[in-house]
Amino acid sequence: MACPTPLPSSWAQAAVPHPVWPRVASWTCAGLCLDGVICGHAPEPLGAAAGVLVKPGPAAAPGLDHPIFTESIRRIRLALQQPESPQAWRAALQRCGPIEQDVLERCIHSSGDLSIAADLIFGPSAGPSSQPGDADDLGELGDRAPAACAQGLAALRAGALILTDTAMAAAAVAPMAARTFGNPVRCLLEWAPATMTASTAGTTRSALGLELAWSHLAAAPGPAPPVVLIGSAPTALERLLDLVVAGGAAPAPSLVIGMPVGFVGVAESKRRLAASGLAHIGLAGSRGGAGLVAAACNALLRRAWLQAASGPGLSAP
Secondary structure, three states: OEEEEEHHHHHHHOOOOOOOOOOOOOOOOEEOOOOOOOOOOOOOOOOHHHHHOOOOOOOOOOOOOOHHHHHHHHHHHHHHHHOOOOHHHHHHHOOOOOOHHHHHHHHHHHOOHHHHHHHHHHHHOOOOOOOOOOOHHOOOOOOOHHHHHHHHHHHHHHOOOOEEEOHHHHHHHHHHHHHHHOOOOEEEHHHOOOOOOHHOOOOOHHHHHHHHHHEEEEEEEOOOOOOEEEEHHHHHHHHHHHHHHHHOEEEEEEEEEOOOOOOOOOHHHHHHOOOOOEEEEEOOOOOOHHHHHHHHHHHHHHHHHHHHOOOOOOOOO
């Protein structure tokens, strides 16, 4: 049964920012009520009629989540745990902590692809039963996933720069960054040369932009090392890893969300990231893109904001 509890007017106002949606105070939780967190009501567990035990997930965040997004996450969570769903999906979700679940569900929402559940990577992933860089490591959530995400959360809360490889990814992250911690969001192509010359043959604008951006960051460090999003250019990811190995004035990134998309150089760059020892979120195979890296970063911004709002010693929903 849908929860009949009226939503507080302040929540309804904040949760419906789009001008097409009416700003009314008479809405009820209905399908928006996740695990009774919004109103305290204890609705029938999702999937109870089908005998499915659904793992709880994040509650709606006033001012950050549109009702359509909230309902989408509810449906994603239920779909992943249907008895007929692949075992790999259900196993992946059960291995997730709350932060990793946020990232997983938002990436699925962005892509419309439930099978991402089996291929999302949190690392460093080297554990007692795996070796860094093994092809089989790709697709595992990773034994140190909470530490990797926690490092990214801390950097975002500190106001770290978010550096992306495309303007599309920057545009997708900037609104959430503005609504939360005000992190600067920049695209590495801002540093790239407008045209390629004979002296730059054999590389890409993205790789050159990354190298020049990293030099700039070394000269003007921020409050925390940047969070780097690579969704399109494996050459930029390779160059970043080269610079980290070489050392220098610029510190290693707080977190790398490395999901370059495509068929040339992609698998190699992803394997190298998995073996790098850097805190990272990745995606096995040829999939990736600006939308996915932005979704992962937005999930972390949202979670960090909820944690900050909860206060010291309190956990976010």
